Amino acid sequence: MILRRVKKTNREILSLLLPIILIFVVFNLVPFIISFIISLFKDFGTKKSEFTGIETYKFLLTEDSYFRKGTFATLMILLFGVLPQHLIALPLALLLNNKFIRGKNFFRLVFFMPYILSAVAVSLLFMSMFSEKSGVINYLLNIFGLPIIPRFNDDAGSFLMVMSAAINWRNIGWNLILYQAGLSAIPEALYEAADIEGASNMTKHRFITLPYMIPIFFFTITLSIVNGMQIFDEPYILYGGTLNMIVGRSDLGRPLTVYIIWLLQQTHRIDRGSAVAWILFIVILVFTVINKKLLNRFEK
Amino acid sequence: MHKKTKRTIFLIAAAVILIILTIIFLFPIYMMTIFASQKSPPDYLKSSPLIYSNDFLNNLNKLFYDFAFIRSIINSIAIAVLSTVAQVISCTIVGFILTKYKFKFRNALFNIIIATMMIPTFVKLIPLYQMMLFLKWINTYLPFIAVSIGNPMGIFLMKQFMERGLPDEMLDAGRIDGLSIYQILFYVVFPVLKPAVAVLATLGFITTWNDYMTALVMLPNKDAFTIPIVLQHMLLNLGSSGTHGELMMAILVTQLPIIVVFLFASKQIIGNILAGSIKS
Numbered sequence: 001m002i003l004r005r006v007k008k009t010n011r012e013i014l015s016l017l018l019p020i021i022l023i024f025v026v027f028n029l030v031p032f033i034i035s036f037i038i039s040l041f042k043d044f045g046t047k048k049s050e051f052t053g054i055e056t057y058k059f060l061l062t063e064d065s066y067f068r069k070g071t072f073a074t075l076m077i078l079l080f081g082v083l084p085q086h087l088i089a090l091p092l093a094l095l096l097n098n099k100f101i102r103g104k105n106f107f108r109l110v111f112f113m114p115y116i117l118s119a120v121a122v123s124l125l126f127m128s129m130f131s132e133k134s135g136v137i138n139y140l141l142n143i144f145g146l147p148i149i150p151r152f153n154d155d156a157g158s159f160l161m162v163m164s165a166a167i168n169w170r171n172i173g174w175n176l177i178l179y180q181a182g183l184s185a186i187p188e189a190l191y192e193a194a195d196i197e198g199a200s201n202m203t204k205h206r207f208i209t210l211p212y213m214i215p216i217f218f219f220t221i222t223l224s225i226v227n228g229m230q231i232f233d234e235p236y237i238l239y240g241g242t243l244n245m246i247v248g249r250s251d252l253g254r255p256l257t258v259y260i261i262w263l264l265q266q267t268h269r270i271d272r273g274s275a276v277a278w279i280l281f282i283v284i285l286v287f288t289v290i291n292k293k294l295l296n297r298f299e300k
Numbered sequence: 301m302h303k304k305t306k307r308t309i310f311l312i313a314a315a316v317i318l319i320i321l322t323i324i325f326l327f328p329i330y331m332m333t334i335f336a337s338q339k340s341p342p343d344y345l346k347s348s349p350l351i352y353s354n355d356f357l358n359n360l361n362k363l364f365y366d367f368a369f370i371r372s373i374i375n376s377i378a379i380a381v382l383s384t385v386a387q388v389i390s391c392t393i394v395g396f397i398l399t400k401y402k403f404k405f406r407n408a409l410f411n412i413i414i415a416t417m418m419i420p421t422f423v424k425l426i427p428l429y430q431m432m433l434f435l436k437w438i439n440t441y442l443p444f445i446a447v448s449i450g451n452p453m454g455i456f457l458m459k460q461f462m463e464r465g466l467p468d469e470m471l472d473a474g475r476i477d478g479l480s481i482y483q484i485l486f487y488v489v490f491p492v493l494k495p496a497v498a499v500l501a502t503l504g505f506i507t508t509w510n511d512y513m514t515a516l517v518m519l520p521n522k523d524a525f526t527i528p529i530v531l532q533h534m535l536l537n538l539g540s541s542g543t544h545g546e547l548m549m550a551i552l553v554t555q556l557p558i559i560v561v562f563l564f565a566s567k568q569i570i571g572n573i574l575a576g577s578i579k580s
Contacts, residue, residue: 009401009481010403012480012481012482013397013401013403013481016393016397016481016482016485017393017394017397020390020393020394020449020450021394021409021450023390023446023449023450024413024449024450026446027428027431027446027447027449028416028419028424028447028450029416030427030431031423031424031425031426031427031428031431032416032419032423032424032427034427034430035423035424035426035427038426038427045430092321095314095317095318096318098314100307100311101311101314101318107318107322108566108570109563109566110322110325110326111321111325112566112570113325113329113559113562114325114328115573116506116510116558116559116562116569117510117555117558117559118509118510118512118527118528118554118555118558119510119512120510120512120528120531120532121528121531121551121554121555122328124531124532124535124547124551125328125331125332125335125548125551126328127535128331128335128341128544128548129328129331131341133343133344134340134341134342134343134344134349135341135344135349136331136341136344136349136350138344139344139348139349139350142344142345169325169328174573177570177574178574181574223577230420230421230422232422232512232513233512233513233528236512237532237535240535240536241532241536257422257513260422260425260426261422261425261513261516261517264425264426264429264517265517270426270430273426274426274427277422277423277425277426278423280420280422280423281419281420281422281423284418284420285418288418
């Protein structure tokens with residue numbers, strides 16, 4: 001296009017593009033494909049390697065109690081760590097969308113900031129805040145005469161609360177921004193027309209905002225599900241690493257992502273780890289595809 | 301008149317809600333600094349844990365004599381800088397070629413690159429670990445650099461910037477002056493796209509700085525630990541060698557730079573995180 005000395009240019013382009021693409025393929029695409037192959041073999045890469053086919057998948061889905069518990073923990077994270085993000089972010093976006101409210105950029109800044117912090121640091125911070133004897137949350141609850149939160153190492157409910165609080169705090173701002181982007185796409189003219197007709201605020205929300213927001217809600221929630229199923233740092237940190245898996249403690253601290261790392265680091269069952277990863281990946285892929293479909297629909 | 305009172309009530313309610321939410325949202329950040337000023341948090345039945353205590357400098361001092369922590373800072377900076385540089389250079393080159401040159405399979409290549417964004421890290425991690433074991437790259441910075449070369453999100457963002465901010469005339473001028481593609485990249489593309497490069501570099505740096513899962517798998521050796529790993533170890537060592545105040549000071553020291561960068565570049569950071577993760 002801009003260079004017409006075609007032959008020489010082609011060689012130059014290739015000399016730049018090829019090494020990068022090659023490295024990308026080797027360190028990103030190859031591992032992705034190999035992980036599926038690993039899941040089909042026992043002791044892949046060693047001399048006693050043996051083809052097992054879908055045996056590992058069968059074992060995980062029917063017999064493995066760790067896999068079952070991991071799935072449950074992942075679902076719990078989605079329910080308590082992901083869903084509340086939307087219950088707060090969507091009304092907040094609607095509120096901030098009101099033209100009489102000032103300082104929108106300030107609020108955007110405040111609510112989004114946690115998203116860029118390290119999930120590890122945030123988890124440690126929330127652990128301290130929710131600590132039983134010296135935690136500041138229990139101090140505040142005590143002042144207001146509310147029941148205190150028990151030690152989260154022993155209590156599954158507290159564990160879920162601390163983990164969800166940390167996840168929600170970090171991600172609400174992210175969803176807020178998505179909803180705000182969606183709201184700003186609603187043509188202003190529609191509201192103006194409704195004003196001329198003398199429509200009430202409720203009517204405007206019911207007939208203008210709502211029809212626009214429903215696809216955006218589904219888009220945002222599928223994106224959150226995709227990200228929520230990949231959450232690793234918070235449960236891993238609160239659970240205290242993978243060593244505790246044998247000891248017990250709350251099952252909620254080891255969703256499937258943590259289970260994968262446990263299988264790799266503690267039991268070296270890479271076939272099972274890869275199979276778990278692929279099962280989770282397929283589920284994520286389904287939601288990703290739905291998500292992209294939704295995006296395409298309202299980009300038209 | 302009636303409508304006006306209704307609006308006033310609404311605005312007051314909205315203000316109250318927003319102020320309460322702001323306080324809740326800033327509270328953990330506030331507590332981060334308070335915790336960092338305490339040796340250990342006091343028993344709340346005896347004294348208030350909300351108030352600044354006077355161990356701030358003490359904690360800071362202790363932290364900077366903590367060899368493991370200092371080493372982790374060096375490791376984290378090295379890994380973040382090296383992989384960010386690798387990412388920025390490679391993504392600029394690929395983005396440039398994909399935007400400004402026409403060749404067979406160009407769109408196919410771009411679509412494949414974008415599709416790989418859907419692959420989560422955990423799917424690749426086990427084989428990647430085996431590969432790094434084979435290459436003897438475990439406990440080095442190399443796995444992070446290798447993985448960040450040709451990062452799809454970076455390519456996508458650079459391509460977007462170039463479609464808007466890199467006019468063909470500028471490249472033609474360079475070509476007429478007899479510059480090779482390498483010279484055009486170095487003398488035209490990078491300088492013109494400085495703001496885009498800065499944004500991509502900031503995002504890449506923050507991502508690597510915060511990365512935990514990959515570091516956990518690739519860096520099992522104490523000498524190679526990055527900040528998040530050391531933070532977790534400080535937690536496990538509470539009561540034996542470390543104090544709570546020191547841990548919280550470590551969190552403050554490692555998160556504050558990110559907060560400061562964010563405050564200065566929030567618009568670009570928010571906009572590009574948004575673009576990179578939904579438009580793919």
